[in-house]
Amino acid sequence: MEHAVKLNFPSDPRYLGVVRGAIERFASLAGFDEEDCRWITLAVHEALTNVIRHAYQNRHDQPVEMRLSERDGGIEVLMVDHGKGVKPEQMSGRDLEDVRPGGLGLHMIREIMDKAVYSPLEGRNELLLFKVKGSKPSVGE
Amino acid sequence: MEHAVKLNFPSDPRYLGVVRGAIERFASLAGFDEEDCRWITLAVHEALTNVIRHAYQNRHDQPVEMRLSERDGGIEVLMVDHGKGVKPEQMSGRDLEDVRPGGLGLHMIREIMDKAVYSPLEGRNELLLFKVKGSKPSVGE
Amino acid sequence: MNIATRQNGTSTVVDVKGDIDLYNSPEVRKVILEELKEKKTARVIVNLSGVRYIDSSGVASLVEGLKVSRTLASRFMLYGLSPAAREVLELSRLIRVFEVYASEEEALKAQ
Amino acid sequence: MNIATRQNGTSTVVDVKGDIDLYNSPEVRKVILEELKEKKTARVIVNLSGVRYIDSSGVASLVEGLKVSRTLASRFMLYGLSPAAREVLELSRLIRVFEVYASEEEALKAQ
Ligand SMILES: Nc1ncnc2c1ncn2[C@@H]1O[C@H](COP(=O)(O)OP(=O)(O)O)[C@@H](O)[C@H]1O
Ligand SMILES: Nc1ncnc2c1ncn2[C@@H]1O[C@H](COP(=O)(O)OP(=O)(O)O)[C@@H](O)[C@H]1O
Numbered sequence: 001m002e003h004a005v006k007l008n009f010p011s012d013p014r015y016l017g018v019v020r021g022a023i024e025r026f027a028s029l030a031g032f033d034e035e036d037c038r039w040i041t042l043a044v045h046e047a048l049t050n051v052i053r054h055a056y057q058n059r060h061d062q063p064v065e066m067r068l069s070e071r072d073g074g075i076e077v078l079m080v081d082h083g084k085g086v087k088p089e090q091m092s093g094r095d096l097e098d099v100r101p102g103g104l105g106l107h108m109i110r111e112i113m114d115k116a117v118y119s120p121l122e123g124r125n126e127l128l129l130f131k132v133k134g135s136k137p138s139v140g141e
Numbered sequence: 142m143e144h145a146v147k148l149n150f151p152s153d154p155r156y157l158g159v160v161r162g163a164i165e166r167f168a169s170l171a172g173f174d175e176e177d178c179r180w181i182t183l184a185v186h187e188a189l190t191n192v193i194r195h196a197y198q199n200r201h202d203q204p205v206e207m208r209l210s211e212r213d214g215g216i217e218v219l220m221v222d223h224g225k226g227v228k229p230e231q232m233s234g235r236d237l238e239d240v241r242p243g244g245l246g247l248h249m250i251r252e253i254m255d256k257a258v259y260s261p262l263e264g265r266n267e268l269l270l271f272k273v274k275g276s277k278p279s280v281g282e
Numbered sequence: 283m284n285i286a287t288r289q290n291g292t293s294t295v296v297d298v299k300g301d302i303d304l305y306n307s308p309e310v311r312k313v314i315l316e317e318l319k320e321k322k323t324a325r326v327i328v329n330l331s332g333v334r335y336i337d338s339s340g341v342a343s344l345v346e347g348l349k350v351s352r353t354l355a356s357r358f359m360l361y362g363l364s365p366a367a368r369e370v371l372e373l374s375r376l377i378r379v380f381e382v383y384a385s386e387e388e389a390l391k392a393q
Numbered sequence: 394m395n396i397a398t399r400q401n402g403t404s405t406v407v408d409v410k411g412d413i414d415l416y417n418s419p420e421v422r423k424v425i426l427e428e429l430k431e432k433k434t435a436r437v438i439v440n441l442s443g444v445r446y447i448d449s450s451g452v453a454s455l456v457e458g459l460k461v462s463r464t465l466a467s468r469f470m471l472y473g474l475s476p477a478a479r480e481v482l483e484l485s486r487l488i489r490v491f492e493v494y495a496s497e498e499e500a501l502k503a504q
Contacts (some may be wrong), residue, residue: 003152004151004156005150005156006148007146008146008149009146013304014170015145015146016305017166017305018163018166018170018209019167020164020301020335021163021166022159022162023165025161025162028158038366038369041335044368046337047391049304049337049339051305094351096375097375099345099376100345101336101342101346104338104342104374108370108374112373116173120206150496154414154415157416160410161446176476180480181479183446183448183481186414187448188450189413190449196497198428237486238458238486241456241460242456242457245449245452246449249484252484
């Protein structure tokens, strides 16, 4: 079975905790240590809040799909939405030197994961996240 | 959205922990206290191990679907398999006075949940579990 | 998530329990800004010792508190960071921007 | 889940860490039965203090250990039950069947 665990749920922040519960256990199953499981959970969570806020513009009743798999000695997460896509180059984090709220999510995702590929397709946007075992985020520079 | 969170995964005991992670958080979201969340997680877990062992006779690559929803002031879990069904009356727990391994699952499920309805349909078996907030299992008689 | 405020001398301590994420960070933001803007509290101390998980929207609420406290010349402090909360602030390069203390006592004593 | 055995005097302590469920209870069963049947250990003490979650297949492994110990006239004991583990044994009416102790010391001293 290629995709081991599939989750479908509405774009409501209520369910963020449920999704984190599943991701954290899946990362542990895939062989990541406790700290890495926390990081991966954070990155996937941030990507999901972006789908809720940007792709679905805070509508809470839209469908989100997430596929978790173990692949190439790591964890792969595919997130699918049917909301508003943007050009991949518009998905950009901001300069962190400027202290202000917001604009931290993409930065966190890129620091934590080894791969983050966004594909806005016809009526369907996909975000593919991948992290291999042993790679660490570069915390605090 | 009627069914809030849907999970699809293979009938492999590897994924039991991931499913528990999601259930426990969903029960908490539905308003159950920590102890109840533990109980509900145990009951759903037991029902799932029965699907793996009995309906799928320990084949680990068969599809399982689980739908979690908040309903009528409680939590509803619908579990669907496409394995070997049995007549509902053959689903019976055993006398607990006899100390031996096995035969505890159904007993636990019935003590914990308020409703457990098994429906072997054409090529598809459904188990519907429901628990309302405030009902406690009758621990130790 | 649970949030409550209490007085400790002339300071207000905001006790947060549970995960801070997009689901409940608006509430955290509201409580903090109310303390600073409406109640004009001179020192707001956020107790994060009951927080296991904090996401970027939670961090944003804290940053907003910090910025508002600066305009009002009041103090905004954090204490009781779990390893996870600390990691998130480090990852967003914000750990050195906040006044972070190990305990409530230290935050209260700080000049 | 992690399982390891160690000697303490003439007893063997089986340290289990993590969740015991259908995925790993066969391993728990194997280690316990090996101690009793092959190594003929007179007293096997299972340390459950690192176990947060135990399902009916985990309980079944413990019941099997208990039954085998009875046929061999050896002792089979548990200690360090978390509230969750205790609840499961209560729910399956087995809590009074096992010899349950609060600590390793008590299990070792028990006549
Ligand atoms: N899933 C998404 N769909 C559409 N746009 C997105 C998505 N994720 C991120 N973006 C865009 O990238 C920007 C930066 O995102 P992020 O770093 O997470 O910060 P923030 O969401 O707080 O603005 C967002 O403001 C948005 O314009
Ligand atoms: N999902 C299921 N599909 C088919 N048969 C089942 C299922 N769940 C339970 N059963 C039947 O009910 C019996 C009792 O189940 P249970 O109390 O969980 O104990 P055990 O599984 O250890 O035998 C099982 O042995 C099996 O015959």
